[in-house]
Amino acid sequence: MNRFVSILGLLALAACSSKDGEDTAGLTDGDADGVPGETCDVEGVAVAYPSSDGATDFYYRGAVEFTFDGIDDEATITVSDAGGNTLDGGTSWVGNNLVFQPSTPLAAQSDYSATLSHCAGDSTVSFRTSDIGSDLEGSASDLVGNTYVIAFEGARFVKPAGVGSLLLGMLEQDILLGVVSVSDTEIEMSGALSETDSSAQDLCEPSIDFPDAADFTSAPFFSIGPQDTTLSAGGFDVSINQLQIAGDFTADGSQIGGAILSGEIDARDLVGALVGGGLLEEEDPDAVCDLIGTFGVACEACASDGATYCLAIYVDQITADRDEQTLVVQDACDPEACTEGCEDTE
DSSP states (O other): OOHHHHHHHHHHHTTTSSSSTTOOEEETTTSSOOOOTTTOOOOOOEEEEESSEEEEETTOOOOOOEEEESOOOOOOOEEEEETBBBEEEEEEEEEEEEEEEEEEOTTTTTTTEEEEEETTEEEEEEEEEETTTTTOOOGGGGGOOOOEEETTTOEEEEEETTHHHHHHHHHHEEEEEEEEEESSSEEEEEEEOOOTSSBBBBBTTTEEEOOEEOOOOOEEEEEEEEEEEEEETEEEEEEHHHHHHHHEEEETTEEEEEEEEEEEEEGGTTHHHHTTTHHHSSSHHHHHHHHHHHOOOOOEEEETTEEEEEEEEEEEEEEEEEESSOOOOOOOTTTTTTOOOOOOOO
């Protein structure tokens, strides 16, 4: 519980900080020379992804992003390969971020440049994609039996903006992914929860059943889910609904890189933990949304019942390392392996 209280106590800091996980480098400001005769109200622009000019770790399926201090509706992003060929793609605003998503994935271990044109002038950054997305070195069947531990440390929390890392930071269990079977076209995976503050699988909990195999024709890329699951936060159960995980196996199978996790957290599950932590006085889910709302994040309609109590989660740039354990697929608590004893569900 102390961990939960200390993390939620940091919410005040989040209200004054920039977007979670954003590592920016200044590019231009409103004093720069723009188009003659035009006034630029944008005070500053920074590159959000790639992390900096000359970065060499760009995920080949990622989007180029620039963060604005304000909105410039006329701003554009152009991305070119090393040969100067302009890439097709779409540009959109996500909050104060101008995002360019290429129509097709970039090539791994290749050089690119991105040029931002806006009212204060043009800025160009160069970047290189990492080796994630390279072909598997061995057979895809070599992945069977591997277990990966999803690590949020170093990941970028896009939603909920400003407080996403703090909300997921109160989770006391890791999410484990195991490869069950692989064919030329599909990959079957299963999930599990770790023990509290350990990466070892919690055999007191059922594993996460992803009922449908994932398309693996774009190997080493996969996308699995959505599936509902429940994790522990501050001693209370918190549901993550519509959990979906995507990413790429590295060529040697030792990691999953560029991973994305999405889903939603139900604020009604947070009531007990927030009251127990002294951050709420009454067990009222509306009070949870009011608290989160002070940081500019609004509760949304839940996929389960349409009630306006859910917070969308979107985390990218996740790395998951291969672990020595083999994930155990089970429908319920294993009474022989669960050291805490299985709860009587009858």
